[in-house]
Amino acid sequence: MRITRLTAGIGLAAVAVLGLTACNSGSPTVGGGATEEGGDALWEVATDVSLEGSPTYDRMVERDKVVIGVKNDQPGLGYEDAVSGERTGFDVDIARWIAASLGFDESQIEYQTIPSANREQAIVNGDIDYYVGTYSITDSRKQQIDFAGPYFITGQGLLVAADDDSITGPDDLAGKVVCSVTGSTPLQRIRDEYAPGDTVENDTYSQCVEQLKQGQVDAITTDEAILAGYVALEPDALKIAGEPFSEERYGVGLPKGDTVLKDHINALLTDGGDVWTSLFDTHLAPAGISGEQPSVDQ
Numbered sequence: 388m389r390i391t392r393l394t395a396g397i398g399l400a401a402v403a404v405l406g407l408t409a410c411n412s413g414s415p416t417v418g419g420g421a422t423e424e425g426g427d428a429l430w431e432v433a434t435d436v437s438l439e440g441s442p443t444y445d446r447m448v449e450r451d452k453v454v455i456g457v458k459n460d461q462p463g464l465g466y467e468d469a470v471s472g473e474r475t476g477f478d479v480d481i482a483r484w485i486a487a488s489l490g491f492d493e494s495q496i497e498y499q500t501i502p503s504a505n506r507e508q509a510i511v512n513g514d515i516d517y518y519v520g521t522y523s524i525t526d527s528r529k530q531q532i533d534f535a536g537p538y539f540i541t542g543q544g545l546l547v548a549a550d551d552d553s554i555t556g557p558d559d560l561a562g563k564v565v566c567s568v569t570g571s572t573p574l575q576r577i578r579d580e581y582a583p584g585d586t587v588e589n590d591t592y593s594q595c596v597e598q599l600k601q602g603q604v605d606a607i608t609t610d611e612a613i614l615a616g617y618v619a620l621e622p623d624a625l626k627i628a629g630e631p632f633s634e635e636r637y638g639v640g641l642p643k644g645d646t647v648l649k650d651h652i653n654a655l656l657t658d659g660g661d662v663w664t665s666l667f668d669t670h671l672a673p674a675g676i677s678g679e680q681p682s683v684d685q
């Protein structure tokens with residue numbers, strides 16, 4: 388692949404007109420459209436990109452590879468097939484789209500699965516170039532890193548066993564054991580603003596789902612978009628209880644101070660409404676998630 392340095396405008400235009408050409412993505416059992424076979428390249432790769440002054444981009448070009456932090460256990464968002472190793476989901480495709488806009492195809496992407504608690508450090512250390520994985524934009528995280536976006540907005544919710552009618556919202560958690568993930572905003576909020584009987588924290592939400600199914604915890608709290616992915620896989624066992632009770636604005640985590648890269652991704656998101664809609668329709672709508680593309684404000 389050749390990366391020539393013209394203007395960002397040309398690079399963006401090249402990606403914007405090509406957009407989503409084929410789709411072999413999506414978690415294996417969420418959504419019919421997500422399981423289509425036969426797609427070749429997901430994205431056409433931009434060949435004319437200028438990110439003059441972006442140290443992160445220079446690093447990618449230097450090693451001829453982009454290193455992206457993602458999740459691997461969130462169906463519809465960031466998922467890795469245990470057998471094939473294929474990465475699928477809305478977040479993963481947002482990450483791929485960004486990589487393509489920078490001139491990198493799938494063979495030049497290295498994915499690193501990084502749990503919620505380790506995201507800022509991975510970015511600060513330079514272990515990854517950017518992170519796309521249900522990563523809420525918060526002021527405290529912005530002390531260490533920057534965000535592009537938001538590219539999606541959801542809200543904190545509760546997941547319970549399908550036959551449990553005792554929990555209908557966060558005010559019903561007295562005496563209940565609630566599971567969430569270390570370093571996540573929902574764990575902090577449920578402790579700070581509500582009064583669960585107890586909390587259990589894990590590295591990943593799939594560990595919480597196992598504990599819920601075994602009756603070791605009464606509820607899981609995190610973003611509804613994540614919870615909906617688990618319900619779509621096991622609708623007879625799991626359900627979402629009540630309405631969302633926060634606003635979680637997903638951003639692309641970036642090294643602090645790389646405003647050139649941030650502006651590039653914000654422009655891609657802003658110009659790429661059709662691509663965003665294709666990804667939303669493929670990955671999130673089948674799980675019953677509704678939403679519109681937000682305006683970027685970072």
Ligand code: GLU
Pocket residue numbers: 503520521522523568570571572573609610635
């Ligand atoms: N969006 C929330 C956060 O960034 C929860 C999901 C997650 O842990 O990734 O903390």
